[in-house]
């Protein structure tokens with residue numbers, strides 16, 4: 001190295017650091033603490049018995065939904081000027097992780113509601129917005145549902161191909177109203193929602209992004225029927241349902257945002273959804289990990305607690321490291337989606353992909369550490385965590401949909417880079 005270079009080193013000081021911080025501010029720490037205490041005191045003890053109630057109506061902890069309303073959690077995603085909590089995506093991830101630690105089904109009831117309210121806050125104006133807010137804010141049990149999936153339309157709306165259209169159709173009438181016909185399935189909060197955001201093809205000549213509209217429905221509209229509550233293997237404390245629409249007349253105010261642009265507009269907002277899905281599955285997997293640590297401390301085999309056997313200790317270490325890595329990615333994506341003007345769309349899919357795969361691996365390890373008890377006794381709790389986490393291999397998009405989406409974005413970036421170099 002020459003003397004000149006040694007004498008005048010490059011300035012490597014980092015300067016201001018506007019990027020993600022990995023400690024939460026006092027507001028989010030408080031939210032986290034309160035949600036954690038609520039999950040431990042109210043959710044965890046009740047979920048195990050409620051999930052197997054023969055009547056689906058008794059599987060939802062409505063008194064706790066009301067309690068969540070009192071605490072402002074049900075409306076946390078609405079802007080403050082609309083009467084909500086104005087939370088950031090990171091704030092929602094913190095809340096949802098803690099609730100899912102207590103019970104994934106309950107966390108999803110709230111997360112779906114938080115997701116739909118943010119879509120409506122951004123897309124709905126005038127009478128639509130007023131009618132929605134009036135009822136939603138007044139009714140502490142008003143939860144929300146979003147309806148894309150149809151028997152013929154599953155991954156197609158996650159990885160749309162050029163000719164994709166929803167089969168559910170809405171026809172315009174001369175007076176400005178619409179007539180809705182079709183069928184949706186797998187819908188979270190599907191049997192219980194106060195409002196349903198339903199996506200329907202309104203211009204069959206155009207592909208979904210240019211020919212789909214979003215409509216706001218309430219239960220009780222003539223022709224709108226819940227035809228089945230799905231008996232799921234996991235997330236049993238939230239009801240998922242199949243819905244039929246037969247000549248449902250929709251007044252003009254029920255159209256959300258611009259006609260034909262409902263799918264395109266919502267997809268842009270839903271880039272946050274995958275990140276929250278990651279936080280949900282992370283919370284439940286963390287619960288399984290903590291159960292495994294506790295079991296490994298108290299169960300003695302080979303003359304000492306399991307945690308003192310190297311293979312068990314290494315398994316716990318691996319679980320811990322994987323959960324920490326997943327949370328770091330979720331928080332980074334949650335921060336970037338709101339603050340980074342050059343948001344990298346790969347982050348959301350990456351966060352959901354990593355968190356959902358990690359969650360299943362961690363739950364399987366927790367099962368292993370519990371030995372035969374995990375299979376023989378539901379009291380151990382880990383088998384519920386596994387069943388719940390399995391649901392997120394498909395909920396919020398199949399894992400492969402996210403892989404394919406990620407791969408598309410990687411290809412597009414590589415093409416851009418190539419063009420830039422030429």
Ligand SMILES: Cc1cc2nc3c(=O)[nH]c(=O)nc-3n(C[C@H](O)[C@H](O)[C@H](O)COP(=O)(O)OP(=O)(O)OC[C@H]3O[C@@H](n4cnc5c(N)ncnc54)[C@H](O)[C@@H]3O)c2cc1C
Pocket residue numbers: 112145146147148149153154155156158159185186187188189235240391392394395396397398399400401
């Ligand atoms: C617990 C739970 C809650 C849900 N909640 C809601 C909700 O609230 N609202 C809602 O609208 N939907 C909801 N869904 C539906 C969910 O979004 C879909 O299940 C998901 O998008 C996958 O669709 P599918 O189940 O029809 O699977 P399919 O699309 O049939 O996929 C089956 C398999 O084939 C692969 N595959 C499919 N298409 C392609 C392709 N083009 N290229 C390569 N591989 C492909 C998939 O990756 C997957 O592995 C929920 C699902 C679950 C499990």
